[in-house]
Amino acid sequence: MPELRKDPVLGRWIIIARERGKRPSDFVIAESPTTGGFCPLCHGNENTTPHEVLVYGRDHGAPDSPGWKVRVVPNKYPALVIEGDLNREGEGLYDKMNGIGAHEVIVESPLHDDTFSSLAAEHLVMVFKAFQARIRDLEHDDRFRYVLIFKNFGKAAGASLEHSHSQLVALPILPRKIESELTGALTYYNYKERCVYCDIISQELKQDVRVVCRNDSFITITPFAPRTPFEMWILPISHSSAYHDQSEEQLKDLAEIFSESLSRLDACIPNVPYNFVLHTQPLRSQHMSHFHWHFEIVPKLTSIAGFEWGSGFYINPMPPEEAASYLRESLERLS
């Protein structure tokens, strides 16, 4: 059973997910995702994964059979496990709890060579709907306080499988970063009676130096204080705190801008490894006037070294205004 442990000074939680029998000599930096060979996420290999919890695009046929377009399955090597009661305990001055949670894989396509940015818009809409459906479903489980959806693309960004997929982790505690965002946004709201993200969008539209692209519902910007070169945020233009409340029409616009943003990134730096994360309101929250859901896309182009570990500062060699200008021109340069 994995374990959640809290740093007694910082309040930072970590997950001890012991890999059985791993000895010191087995610890090496994650090597390249499997290239070639057997892929458990490919169509035809459905019986090699745990049983699917959601599937789109298969109208007939048995569960765990081919014919699907998007498929969600529990992670075979979960960081947290779904069975059991939450059990909080102390150990002297330390705090821990058993590692209850959900860890799922959203397989974005049956085809091995598809990538997130190459999927057709209507296919991507299905992926975004799957994110919504899983959040709505896990919201019924009172043990969980947050569902974090994220993607690791490319070996340097931590992907262990090549086949296009994202992941979801349901957590019994509110992650520190979400808590900081909620607190920061609430402080701003209490002072100004305005959502800080809405103010960011309005300033970005006015300044127009960090806007990468926009459509009717969404805007992609390079944030003012980015952690890495070419970091991008995708935000709904109209205020909304809950990703799972977006309409199908809005998800179409989301698919369009996500695809365009990643294509622009790819045109600047072909095949760049990246992570994306979805930040939305905590489970079972009421609508929040101060929080604004968004995606953060973080390309893996710089390394986290002693300075970052020690300070929490990031050093970024690329001003976001320049990154935005490269991203704006990138597709036009190619055509």
Added chain:
Amino acid sequence: MPELRKDPVLGRWIIIARERGKRPSDFVIAESPTTGGFCPLCHGNENTTPHEVLVYGRDHGAPDSPGWKVRVVPNKYPALVIEGDLNREGEGLYDKMNGIGAHEVIVESPLHDDTFSSLAAEHLVMVFKAFQARIRDLEHDDRFRYVLIFKNFGKAAGASLEHSHSQLVALPILPRKIESELTGALTYYNYKERCVYCDIISQELKQDVRVVCRNDSFITITPFAPRTPFEMWILPISHSSAYHDQSEEQLKDLAEIFSESLSRLDACIPNVPYNFVLHTQPLRSQHMSHFHWHFEIVPKLTSIAGFEWGSGFYINPMPPEEAASYLRESLERLS
């Protein structure tokens, strides 16, 4: 001129240190440190670095000449620059300031093939004295609030030069991580009237499952909630908030335990890349009853991926009790 920028939601600062003329295609993950070829940190090449600001072991001879044992020079490619006045300004809702600071390199040995853990104890004491001397000197500069000392060892941990060195960055603002530690430690102190780190040490000595080694003045533990496999903290056993106040006698004990801790790590995982950071009190602070200076050693064995970026959580496959047990046995196994 570099620029410091603040995220308007999180209050997180980043440094924009533009590398002139860098185009998107120039961004690749830092490749291996220079192996072989010319090394600017080797003895005999002193004229290829900026002028030294501190030197130990050279009794005669001109500045920037050979014959030294430890040498501190400004970083040739600084993240922050030393000349100029602090200039804070807003840009709409955003905050920024110009990138004033110091960025120095502590060259730990004149010989290219020495490593931190292979240096003789009396040599290592000189390195630790150099850290103290630089903190004391930079404390006189009112523009700076903190001096962060850290080391990147090995390419995966961000080292760009192979020659043994650590680095120092003096910052005009208190780094977020230090601030969080100070706040967490103060909260604990206000509640218990005891230093949380002193309590940690006392519990660790009693439980004796996460102690790696100890001597008269210091203890090395694997922390209860480690971010990575084999993370270690080195703490003075007697309460002290200021690293630069340690006596020469204590620095000898520090050299001994640091060397032993790294040798144990190296015996477990030969040549493992790692970072270490020194967390000490802010510049010009009075003695703090609630804070306890320490080193954190973070081996680079797992990758930071979407889950970590998005949540602030870390997933660690190695329980610290097991890591401590491997580290305790490692040297004995070798001999």
